Amino acid sequence: MVWDTSASPTASGAAAAAAGRCTAVLRQTEWMTAVAFSPDGHTLASGSVAKELRIWDVAACEAEHAAAVGGSGGTAAIVLSAAAAHTADVTCVAVSPDGGLLATASEDKTVIVWQVGGGDAGLRWRATLEGHFKCVTGVAWAPPGPPGAPPRLASVSDDLTVRIWELLPATPSALALMPNGDNGNNGNNGNGGGGGGGGGTTRRASSGGAPALLARCVATLVGHTDRIRGVAWSPDTAGGGALASGAEDNHVRLWDARSGTCTATLWGHSNYVTCVSYSPADGGSSVTSAAQDHTIRVWDTASHKCVRTLQGHDHYVNALSYSPCGGLLASASCDKSVRLWDHDTGMCVAVLRGHTDTVNSIAFAPLEDEAAGGGGRGAGRGG
Numbered sequence: 001m002v003w004d005t006s007a008s009p010t011a012s013g014a015a016a017a018a019a020g021r022c023t024a025v026l027r028q029t030e031w032m033t034a035v036a037f038s039p040d041g042h043t044l045a046s047g048s049v050a051k052e053l054r055i056w057d058v059a060a061c062e063a064e065h066a067a068a069v070g071g072s073g074g075t076a077a078i079v080l081s082a083a084a085a086h087t088a089d090v091t092c093v094a095v096s097p098d099g100g101l102l103a104t105a106s107e108d109k110t111v112i113v114w115q116v117g118g119g120d121a122g123l124r125w126r127a128t129l130e131g132h133f134k135c136v137t138g139v140a141w142a143p144p145g146p147p148g149a150p151p152r153l154a155s156v157s158d159d160l161t162v163r164i165w166e167l168l169p170a171t172p173s174a175l176a177l178m179p180n181g182d183n184g185n186n187g188n189n190g191n192g193g194g195g196g197g198g199g200g201t202t203r204r205a206s207s208g209g210a211p212a213l214l215a216r217c218v219a220t221l222v223g224h225t226d227r228i229r230g231v232a233w234s235p236d237t238a239g240g241g242a243l244a245s246g247a248e249d250n251h252v253r254l255w256d257a258r259s260g261t262c263t264a265t266l267w268g269h270s271n272y273v274t275c276v277s278y279s280p281a282d283g284g285s286s287v288t289s290a291a292q293d294h295t296i297r298v299w300d301t302a303s304h305k306c307v308r309t310l311q312g313h314d315h316y317v318n319a320l321s322y323s324p325c326g327g328l329l330a331s332a333s334c335d336k337s338v339r340l341w342d343h344d345t346g347m348c349v350a351v352l353r354g355h356t357d358t359v360n361s362i363a364f365a366p367l368e369d370e371a372a373g374g375g376g377r378g379a380g381r382g383g
Contacts, residue, residue, distance in 0.1 A: 001025050002044070002061060003352050005328065005340060005364075020340075020350045024061035026078075028054070034092050034361045038116070039099040041365035043080065045116075047090025053104055053123065055081040055116065058365070083123045085112060092138045096151060101126070101167075103153055105136040111155050113167065113213065127213040129165055131220075134158035134227075138275075142233045142240025142257075152218075152240050154257070156228035162221035162245050164257050168214040219260045225249045230275035233257075234301070236284030242301075244287045246273030252289045254301060264304045269293050275319050279343050281326025288329065290317035296331055298346070308346040312339055321362045332359035 002024035026032070030050035037044050037058075044056045060078040088107035095102050095116075102114045102123075111129040116122075135158045142152040150166045157163075226248035234242040242263075246252045252266040252273055271292035278287050286307070290296045296310035296317055315334035322329055322343070329341040338352040338359055 001354055002058065002065075003338070005323075005330075005350065005352075020352045022065075022352075022354050024058070024065040026056055026061055032361070033090055035363050036093045036095045036102075037363050037365040038095055039097065039366055043116075044363075044365075045093045045095060045102055047085065047093045047104055049089045051084060051086045051088060051090060051106070053083045053085040053090060053093065053102075053114070054079055055123065081123050083114070083125075085114075086110065088135075091136065094139045094141055094153070096141045096153075097144050101141075101151065103139045103141065105139040105155060107135040109134060109136060109157075111136055111139050111153075111165075113215070125212075127167065127215045129155070129163075129215050129217075131163055131217050132157040132159050132161065137227070137229055138231045140231050140233055140243075142243075143235055143237065145240070152257075154231045154233065154240075154243055156231045156245055158227040160222065160224050160226070160228060160247075162224075162228065162231060162243070162255065163217050164219040164221070164240075165215050166218050168216070170212060170214050219257065221245075221255050221257075221260055221262070223253055223262045223265075224251075226272075229273060230289075232276045232278050232287070234278050234284035234287070235280050242284060244276040244278070244289075246276040246289050246291075248272040250291070252276055252287065252299065254287070254304075264301075266297075266299050266304055266306070268297055268306045268309075269295065271316075274317060277320040277322055277329075279322045279326035279329070280324060281322075281343060288320055288322075290320050290331060292316040294333075296320065296329075296341070298343075310341055310346050310348070312348045312351075313337070318358065318360045319362045321364050323364045324366045328364075330362045330364060332362040334358045338362060 001022050004021045004023050030048045032046050032048045034047040044058050046054050057078050057080050085104050086106035086108045090104050090106050092105040102116050104112050109132050113127045115124040115126050136155050138156045140154050150168050153165050155163050224247040228245050228247040230246045232244050233240045243255050243257050250269050253262050254264040269291040273289050273291045276289045286298055288298050294313050297306045298308040300307050313333040313335050317331050317333050319332040329343050331339045336355045339348050340350040342349055
């Protein structure tokens with residue numbers, strides 16, 4: 001479901017009534033597991049238990065919904081592209097900051113990187129990242145680095161590791177980084193916290209013998225003692241210097257991604273931590289986590305203390321997403337609802353209902369006017 005959340009947290013009357021309006025319902029025969037908007041908000045990527053990746057035309061979806069509600073019939077095609085992405089369920093979908101690449105994670109133990117865009121919004125396979133030996137539960141792109149720096153992403157897995165990957169163009173110099181000219185990884189050693197490289201590979205597409213993309217695992221972060229469920233990069237460092245992970249050991253870990261060091265362990269949740277997210281509003285000075293204890297916690301990344309606990313859901317909280325300016329936090333839950341929270345006060349400003357089963361994924365669409373105080377659009381994935 002796509003929702004209009006454009007009223008500000010302090011809105012009242014008609015404006016408040018308009019907030020939380022469902023503008024589209026995306027349907028397919030298999031259960032959707034993950035959603036992510038493109039940076040321009042025009043398309044929405046979804047993964048599913050059908051092992052499939054789909055790219056949806058958001059405007060067409062909204063037009064179809066409006067036509068259905070108004071009884072005026074169908075509209076243009078709403079699925080721009082679809083691909084058989086994996087050999088098992090897709091668990092996570094993440095779009096790169098520039099929108100040019102998309103990563104999918106899966107129960108088949110891999111991450112696949114796709115190129116997106118073009119007039120037909122087509123999907124082109126670029127690399128398969130192999131190294132995890134159990135289900136990959138999450139993937140996240142690092143903030144853009146300095147000019148010329150390779151894109152980086154982090155993946156987390158039931159194998160209790162966080163892996164940091166770099167994507168390189170298939171040039172002779174990039175090939176030289178691979179051991180024996182192979183497509184594996186010669187990763188950098190990490191310091192403390194179990195950080196280190198090695199063990200990561202990528203299978204590469206060829207065009208005239210030239211591989212499309214090379215990927216190498218530059219660090220493997222070890223420290224969690226149970227399955228890792230979520231990962232997020234701090235927005236404070238270009239190229240990704242700090243990140244957070246949450247796991248079924250009930251805690252959140254903060255990491256220095258460059259050295260591989262665990263810089264803090266945040267304790268407070270009484271059940272599995274399902275996801276973590278940073279607000280763009282405060283430059284990485286806080287990180288937010290959600291858990292199966294029905295709560296959301298906001299942590300100060302300097303003091304490592306919980307500064308706020310958000311309560312309202314009456315079942316597991318499965319996913320979090322911040323609006324582009326960071327003023328609103330959306331949470332998705334097994335109680336079939338999406339809640340919107342004011343980041344500064346922790347107040348719940350809206351409850352979005354309409355899903356008929358668990359909501360496991362949530363994403364905000366970027367809007368140019370969102371920074372003025374509105375929430376923009378959000379998409380929730382439910383059964």
